[in-house]
Amino acid sequence: MDHLLVLRDRAADLDAAEIRFDRFSVADDEAYVNLWTRFAVMSRVRDLTLHIGASSYLDLDNLPLVSQHLRVMNLDGLSLQQKFLDLAGCPALEVLNIQHCDISVGRISSRSLKHLSLRSCRSNSNCWVHVSAPGLVSLVLLRFGGTTPFLENMALLETARLDLSDDFDVCFDYDSDENSVPFNKDDSGDSVLLGALSGAKHLELVSAFQNFVFRRDLRQCPTFSKLKTLLLNEDWSEAPDLDALACILKHSPVLEKLTLQLFTNKGPKQEMKMKGSYSSAERPAAISEHLKVVEVQCNVVNQGVFKVLKFLCAFNIRFSFE
CATH class of the missing domain: 2.160.20 (Pectate Lyase C-like)
Known part of the structure; x- marks a missing residue:
């Protein structure tokens, strides 16, 4: 499951990606969220949602987003x-x-x-x-x-x-x-x-x-x-x-x-x-x-x-x- 998005055929554009966590582990989940986000962008996603419902913030990598396709x-x-x-x-x-x-x-x-x-x-x-x-x-x-x-x-x-x-x-x-x-x-x-x-x-x-x-x-x-x-x-x-x-x-x-x-x-x-x-x-x-x-x-x-x-x-x- 952790590698589902990574293994997806990137030849096909991704219309929407939604990543949701009610709670997360900094040691385990933070790296995956950042990885999935980058792969979604590489798959030319047009609509991207990142939702963390935990009591603390999840840190996104301090890297720029580069996409010619992302609209929302x-x-x-x-x-x-x-x-x-x-x-x-x-x-x-x-x-x-x-x-x-x-x-x-x-x-x-x-x-x-x-x-x-x-x-x-x-x-x-x-x-x-x-x-x-x-x-x-x-x-x-x-x-x-x-x-x-x-x-x-x-x-x-x-x-x-x-x-x-x-x-x-x-x-x-x-x-x-x-x-x-x-x-x-x-x-x-x-x-x-x-x-x-x-x-x-x-x-x-x-x-x-x-x-x-x-x-x-x-x-x-x-x-x-x-x-x-x-x-x-x-x-x-x-x-x-x-x-x-x-x-x-x-x-x-x-x-x-x-x-x-x-x-x-x-x-x-x-x-x-x-x-x-x-x-x-x-x-x-x-x-x-x-x-x-x-x-x-x-x-x-x-x-x-x-x-x-x-x-x-x-x-x-x-x-x-x-």
Whole structure:
């Protein structure tokens, strides 16, 4: 069984390979997983899945992947190193899903990648994890532990979903120059997150405002010139005077739909929705004149919800329960 993939006739292309372990032995299984991975790539695999369900990460060899055929790769429960995530040798790769992995690298790079998902990953690296994928169309970044990933130019991005957990912005080596972002005296500098997202058409920003780097990006907020739909959560209603909400609305000139999820753990589990729209033909200059629907989702109408409704009513938006 250990040599089944190795003995396979490599003259025939491999459509998909899936390697799964619920537990593994470092001494025995780690070498086999690395061997099978290389043989799958040598067999011109198009869809590769490596899933380790154990409580510890399995170390993949720090060797580059080189394949003209690999299009989809799913990685789960692995420790990934720099050379493996330099994907220049995989010019056909379009989909990369990474989940529950240790990403202690300085850069994830691919010019061909169109869809990238990073879920429940972490980085113990002493420097930023730069994401360089200029052809990216969709991005999912959920609950990444460690230093906030630095998103480089994503001019083709259409959809992004970010959930910035409380584990963001942990600095393991604060004396290192690699851990710094250029700042000017006026608090401006290179954008870590928002600059790369500014061309997206659809955005979900959850648990974002508590993140230091995100708040700093917001102070030099870019214009979201193509943004049509925007989803925000209750964190955006907790900021003083709703400054963050006002800022992102001001910089979204073609926004058509705004969804606010204002849920609280203290209320009932039952969900209610309110929908709002402009009450007159007169559109305020402070927010998008194209805004057609504002949807407020909550489980209780508390002070925070009232504050948001009052804020939005100042722009001639009126609400009704569904």
